[in-house]
Amino acid sequence: MQFHHHGYVTTDPRVQPAAGTGRSRPAELPGETDVLIVGAGPAGMVLAAQLSQYPEVTTRLIERRPGRLEVGQADGIQARSVETFQAFGFAERLIAEAFHLTAMNFWASDPGDPERIVRTQRTEDDPDGISEFPHLIINEARVLDYFAEAAANGPARITPDYGYEFTGLTVAEAADDPYPVTVTVTGARDDEKTIKARYVVGCDGAHSRVRDALGLKMTGTQALHAWAVLDALAVTDFPDIRTKCAIQSRHGSILHIPREGGYLFRMYIDLGETDAADNGAVRETTVETAIAKANQILHPYSLDVRDVPRYTVYEVGHRLTERFDDVPPGTGRTPRVFIAGDACHTHSAKAGQGMNVSMQDAFNLGWKLGQVLTGVSPETLLKTYSAERQDVAARLIAFDREWSDLMAKKPGELPPEELADFYTKTAEFPAGFLTEYPPSMITGGTAHQDLAKGFPVGKRFKSAPVVRVCDATPAHLGHHARADGRWRIYAFADAGAAELNAWAEWMRDGAWPDSLFDIKVIYPEPHEQIDISRTDRLFLPRTGPFGLIDYEKVYAADPASDIFTLRSVDRRGCVVVVRPDQYVACVLPLTARAELTDFLAQSLEAPVAAKTDAGEAVEDHRGPRQLPEPRDGAREPAALSDLLPQTAEHPRG
Amino acid sequence: MQFHHHGYVTTDPRVQPAAGTGRSRPAELPGETDVLIVGAGPAGMVLAAQLSQYPEVTTRLIERRPGRLEVGQADGIQARSVETFQAFGFAERLIAEAFHLTAMNFWASDPGDPERIVRTQRTEDDPDGISEFPHLIINEARVLDYFAEAAANGPARITPDYGYEFTGLTVAEAADDPYPVTVTVTGARDDEKTIKARYVVGCDGAHSRVRDALGLKMTGTQALHAWAVLDALAVTDFPDIRTKCAIQSRHGSILHIPREGGYLFRMYIDLGETDAADNGAVRETTVETAIAKANQILHPYSLDVRDVPRYTVYEVGHRLTERFDDVPPGTGRTPRVFIAGDACHTHSAKAGQGMNVSMQDAFNLGWKLGQVLTGVSPETLLKTYSAERQDVAARLIAFDREWSDLMAKKPGELPPEELADFYTKTAEFPAGFLTEYPPSMITGGTAHQDLAKGFPVGKRFKSAPVVRVCDATPAHLGHHARADGRWRIYAFADAGAAELNAWAEWMRDGAWPDSLFDIKVIYPEPHEQIDISRTDRLFLPRTGPFGLIDYEKVYAADPASDIFTLRSVDRRGCVVVVRPDQYVACVLPLTARAELTDFLAQSLEAPVAAKTDAGEAVEDHRGPRQLPEPRDGAREPAALSDLLPQTAEHPRG
DSSP states (O other), rough: OOOBBBBBSOOOOOOOOOOOGGGGOOOSSOSSEEEEEEOOSSHHHHHHHTTTOOTTSOEEESSSSSSSSSSOOEEEOHHHHHHHHHTTOOHHHHHHHSEEEEEEEEEEEEEEEEEEEEEEEESSSSSSSSOSSSSSEEOOOHHHOOOOOOOHHHHOOOOOTTOOOEEEEOOOOOOOOOOOOOEEEEEETSSSEEEEEEEEEOOOOOHHHHHHHHHHOOOEEEOOEEEEEEEEEEEOOOOOTTTTEEETTTEEEEEEEEEETOOEEEEEEEEOOOOGGGGTTTGGGOOHHHHHHHHHHHSSSEEEEEEEEEEEEEEOOOOOOSSSSSSSTTTOOOOOOOGGGGTEEEETTSOOHHHHHHHHHHHHHHHHHHHTTTTTSSSGGGGGHHHHHHHHHHHHHHHHHHHHHHHHHOOOTTTTTHHHHHHHHTTTTTTTOOOOOSSSSSSOTTTTGGGBTTTTSSSSSOOEEEEETTTTTEEEEGOOOOOSEEEEEEEOOOOOOOOHHHHHHHHHHHHHOOTTTTEEEESSSSSGGOOOGGGGGGGEEETTTEEEETTTTTTETHHHHHHHTTTBBOOTTTEEEETSSSSSEEOOTOOOOOHHHHHHTTOOHHHHHOOSSSSSSSSTOOOOOOOOOTTOOOOOOOOOOHOOOOOOOOOOO | OOOBBBBOOSOOOSSSOOOGTSSSSSOOOSSEEEEEEEESSSSHHHHHHHTTTTTSOOOEEEEEESSSOOSSSOEEEEEHHOOOOOOOHHHHHHHHHHHEOOOEEEEETTEEEEEEEEEEEEEOOOOOOOOOSEEEEEOHHHHHHHHHHHHHHSSSOOEEEOOOOEEEEEOOOTTTOSSSSSEEEEESSOOOOEEEEEEEEEEETTTTHHHTTTOOOOOOOOOOEEEEEEEEEEEETTTTTTTEEEEETTTOOOOOOOOOSSSOOEEEEEEEEEEEGGTTTGGGGOOOHHHHHHHHHHHTEEEEOOOOOOOEEEOOOOOEEOSSSOOOOTTTTTSEEEEOOGGGGOOOOOOOHHHHHHHHHHHHHHHHHHHHHTTTOOGGHHHHHHHHEEEEEEEHHHHHHHHHHHHHOTTBBHHHHHHHHHHHTTTTTTTTTTOOOOTTBBBOOOTGGGGBBTOTTTTTOOEEEETTTTEEEEEEEEGGGGGGEOOOOOHHHTSSSSSHHHEEEEEHHOOOOOOTTEEEEEEEOOOGGGGGGOOGGGGSSSTTHHHHHOTTTEEETTTOOOOHHTTTTOOTOOEEEEEETTEEEEEEEEOOHHHHHHHHHTTTHHHHHOOOOSSOBBBBBBBBTTTOOOOOOOOOOOOHHHSSSOOOOOOOO
16 A cells, blocks of 8 residues: 655545545536446446546446445355455455355265265365455445445545436437437436436346346346245254355255354255246245245254345346447447446356456456546447457356256256366356456467466466565565556566666656556565665656655565466566456567557557656656645645744653 | 344444443533543553443543544554454554564664665564564554544444543542542633543553652653654665664664655654753754754765655653552552553653553553453452553563663674664564563463463463364464453363363353353364364354354364464363453363362452353353344344245346
């Protein structure tokens, strides 16, 4: 966490100074906005938190609920989501609050006495260390709270406009209309209101009206299997009540998930196959029936339910829209309306996917909107959103269908080990790490992948331990990447740094504003051997109104856990470019200079082409989106003598 | 973090339900209060946070400042303090915000060119892993913010009464006055007010008026050495600007300390010895003079100071009061007025001690006041506060004097290695872990110390890794100990648990309310081998209005890092009793039953003597201090059918 560089910060440094649109943000919904987000669920809130880093942009978020969500549906948090929370600055708080899912046990009918269940297998949740972050369970409402806080504390100071319901939209085809999307909403007082927007994002859930307005259809399976979802406080003799379990008895199946706080749990209780002619009758299944069924399945154990904070019945549907924006195939124009999250894809809740994928949809889209709206990228960048995320959703649904089918199988239909094996083998997928974007204007090819095999192009940048040189502090390289919309360029140095220094000198001749590019170096030598005063000044940018040196871009390998070895980085060094949403964009040799600028020029208009004057420009390292304006308690630069306390304080003792 | 056991909690679980005095707390300072704390610095705030766990008690905290502290003096946070933050529930947030002090470098005149300084040594801050927590630097103001939050979020909902200045007190000698201390204060509107209190704690700093009112004197050295304290933002070529350094040149000395946020630093600049006849003239040293001096010392490096958020001159004084309460030696009565923190002991800031020791003073006193005021302990318990803490302060001052003298030595007076050696060898002291309370009514003897050599009686309980059995979650045993005023009884099981089970059965025959005693078991076997349904129900207490089972008291050794080996725990098992302030009170064999009850009966009146009926009492495991009252969104226990949603929700997909 970096602060004080605009002057002393006395209060919580997580609250960034308001800037731009955040300083004059009207309380009422305005008639025009750059971005209108519809729906304050996981996708909408992530988008708001991301766009709050762009105070040049006006963003409004409407939500039909009158206020914050109190009890959410989703609760599974993949490690990939926790990485995302880290970038938004609240991972450590949410981790402290959540249930940590470290194991999954499997139960099945005892072959010797099929009326009884017995534990057949224990599995570890992440035996291979897919992420340094944990797999968590926590209520969706709390996740939204944290993102809402990040949105409110960002420079653009975004807060949801509650009590507004989306009723329709039209997109003007005239190219000269700066606000081509016209949206109608009804407010809490039933007054209809029209809002014109440059871009609209429908994050309004499985029954999305934005999706309907675009004429997009969800296609896929019809509901085939019904599950009762029971959030309960209970007294039981079932010994694994605090462990995630898949339980398959001759009376049906339960997916059992302990919840945050040490007492609550959620059971997905199998209600059997539903008939298309059933006409939703299964949804009338009472909680008493569900509890009775759970007791049957759990026999010889029993469940004495004392409180039910939430109970619902749902039928599994695996559905997907053909695209996530308003541009029909073959149409030349760039998209103006997007949909994200459950509005585009629905699936069973049992692999703990929905909320996670929705958040990644928004993380993918947010920085793209930010870059386009701040004029650094062409509008064509926005086409990559649907292209990238529709494919991810399709693969998710295929996985989820397979998992749900396995879960729904009766004992005897498959050996108990098979379910456990599937779970273990596919761990990377439910953890959120199988996403691999294909080549595009923001994802390069793999010609130089061998230089850093542990940073596969198109996959998320997998952090590794390093040591920060300036203060000898052990750090996780990826954890310094904030969700601030910046590209990361990691320069892995060759031993002795001859190539690295030549590359840095060349880079200094170009325009790489710190506001867009966070350029870090990682030396292969131990930190004591790095003389920071001989590090190229590319890696020591000046920042803030005082022109201070930012020392936090210079790292060394940790001999105890060498990032060059862990991630198979070539000892000749290389450059790893990472997108603002943390996916590896390309890997290049330190000598491949034209390739670097050519690659970035595909999606960035101004900065790469231009040349600066020589010398050290004073850049604000948090980007143009953290304008160097004083916050309460901060000081403007002035003559030193003006800045000093006039009287020395009394001594302490 | 445990919650939901009184019903579903939708908002931040760190906010505990208000109870007792917290539900009807008057905004205005009342005429009578159980505890009156004077001063909202580190000691006062810790005390407020601790007493907020006792909603049966009325606590008020007056502070003469009009509002929160904006820029504090202290900034060094020992690992022991971070352990304390963990117990109060905010360690992970403060850690994320603070500077991590992992190294200290030493600089001295270059023998070949004495006008230049060179780096002579690098040392690691905690090479031996004294604590699993880091050594931090963060402004005192933020530490106070977090404790203020803990005080406000505790059941008693304590917030400071700002703008009130303490002017005097008298203590009634009549034994029948329930509020024997009469305090006068002046308010913001200059109105004098009288408050009667059962107990008063002066946390009002080095110039304590509570101390003066008690007629206590600070004795010790007069100021001998002056230091300029410069908090600055600067551009420099000094390569260790982000590393803690002791710099000794022929022009004087600097203790250099990087600060939180990546840019700010603090320099203690040596201003030389002061003459008693100097009459404070050294305090007029200007910031320009101090900066010029720093530049001389740093030569050949230079410091271009751009902003000075704080500058002060102070002279080192090592002073201590003879006792920390109002009871003169030989007086039979129990104390009514206490002083804590800088009010009792002052010393140089350079070993980073002051704030830390002050917080431990308050952590020592808080639970004692809580236990006496809730009637579970005799008033004599309060005598242990001054007895324990005065000795700690005396030893601190002796250490600090030695350190300051070394730091103030001129080059040539001692070899450069000596300073570094002293720093490294004494690391446990400045980290806050050399405190060792002697035997008393709350600290037992060491007759059975051999059963758990790694938990020395009288020293703080040093946490170690374990695995929680119910959910296979790796945990740090000590981190589950909250600052909730409860005693901890850790039962280390013998292999096979025969002795453990006999002990548990005997314990169940006594009265050990979960509100006072948090009783945990640690098995030596791996967690998979522990059948939680065969664990004695002593370790699975019922809790909350629903009588739910608390599963979070049953642990197993982690084979990768076995607590029995790490802490030299005898394989025959043993009992380790830990005080509410985290100090080991005694170590006993599982068979030493009378010793256990006799020891606890010294300081606890009711609970140990009494016997309960057989059967499982429904206890609230967070103590009488978290009354089972519903919070917003929680439900009262009722018939199951009343508790259920009447309609199943719409399915998601």
